[in-house]
Amino acid sequence: MGDISVSNINGNATVHQRKSCWYEEEIEENLRWCFALKSILHTGASQYQDIQLLDTKPFGKALVIDGKLQSAEIDEFIYHESLVHPSLLNHPNPKTIFIMGGGEGSTAREILRHSTVEKVIMCDIDEEVVEFCRSHLLVNREAFFDPRLELVINDARAELERREEKYDVIIGDLADPIEGGPCFQLYTKSFYEFIIKPTLKPNGVFVTQAGPAGIFSHTEVFSCIYNTLRQVFKYVVPYSAHIPSYADTWGWIMASDSPLIANADELDIRIKQRIKGENRYLDGKTFVSSSTLSKAVRKSLDNESHVYTEGNARFIYGHGSAYRQVN
Known part of the structure; x- marks a missing residue:
């Protein structure tokens, strides 16, 4: 063998x-x-x-x-620092945060490093995934037991509809939109317009992971999620980073009706004032670099016309096999 x-x-x-x-x-x-x-x-x-x-x-x-x-x-810090910190740093005083998904616990871990944060709702549909990660991923154990964290097992859309409270930041740490998967509906224009936007407080910021964002792969879902959010929010910032274990560049999209910071020095000041411990990946210059996309990707995003809807969804390429024994 x-x-x-x-x-x-x-x-x-x-x-x-x-x-x-x-x-x-x-x-x-x-x-x-x-x-x-x-x-x-x-x-x-x-x-x-x-x-x-x-x-x-x-x-x-x-x-x-x-x-x-x-x-x-070895490299999850790149993804989670990129997902979490730009949105919280772009809010003047983020106190209440809602995570859609995030059952792994790493997103909550990074949020809870912010001194301004008073309450984090982590809403994941899959209790078994959450319990699995809580038991096996020791790096996030402290976050799971932080008193500021409220863990909810539910569909994120249903939970946001059920709750009357509003949030400073909403973070989409969802699985990729895969055909037949559990959450592609949470990337749609109607969801952003009628659920996310009304649930944000004034100055609120929304951010979502948005799939592969490489020179060729960004047309799968990244470009149309960006265009969809542009239909709903006044300010929309796409950004990306290479993640070695993903074998690709990955993308996130941040959106708000309030202006978003593009100044590296101001971001560094807020990082120093608010975040406990030192980031391994993200600082002001890194974010400015991450949000400066290549010419080809910028042109593609500018020309994107597809709007993500339940009946007109795009999906990333289907499932791989988890492991195999080579004989």
Whole structure:
């Protein structure tokens, strides 16, 4: 048993064989991303999703849901700092935060580093994923037991409709929009217009993860989520960062009816005043750089006309396999 690879040096083919177990995700029809595993720590399934926790050789522990890598130990800080801090720093005094999804706990962890924050609602539909992460992801254990955190198991749309309170910041840490998945409706114009916007306080900021944002992959969903939010909010800022374990550049989109800061020095001042501990990835210059997209992507976003609706949705490429033993 083993993984067989062939190299060709000076015209001589050499066959190499090694025992290995590999994680594999099908990113596109003709493109797969895989890396070696030390072990499979846990596999399970909820009524909504398949769940795996893998110990990988290049990226440490990795959480995989429905065959899609959600986060890896070695670089999840890039994703979560990028998702959380720009929106909170762009609010003058963020006290109440609502997380859609975020069952892993890392988004709550980063929010709770902000000294202004008084209450965080983390609403995830899948209790088994939340309990799984609370038990296995020790880096977030302190966040799960922070008294400012209120954990709710419910559909995020239903929970926002049920509650009368409004929020300073709403964060979409949702699974990618996958055909047949549990949450593509939470990327639609109607949801942004009739649920998100009315639930924000004055000066409120909304941010969502928005899928792959690479030079080729951004047209899957990133560009149309951006265009959809432009139909609803006055100020919309797309930004991106390379995440090694995702094998791509990833995108987020921040939106508000109040002007958003683009000044690196002002962001650095707020980081120093508000955030406990030091960010590993994000500072003022990093955010300004992240929100300066390439010419090709900027042009594509400017020309995007698709509006995301329930009947006219776009999806990222379908599921990969969580792991496989190579024989």
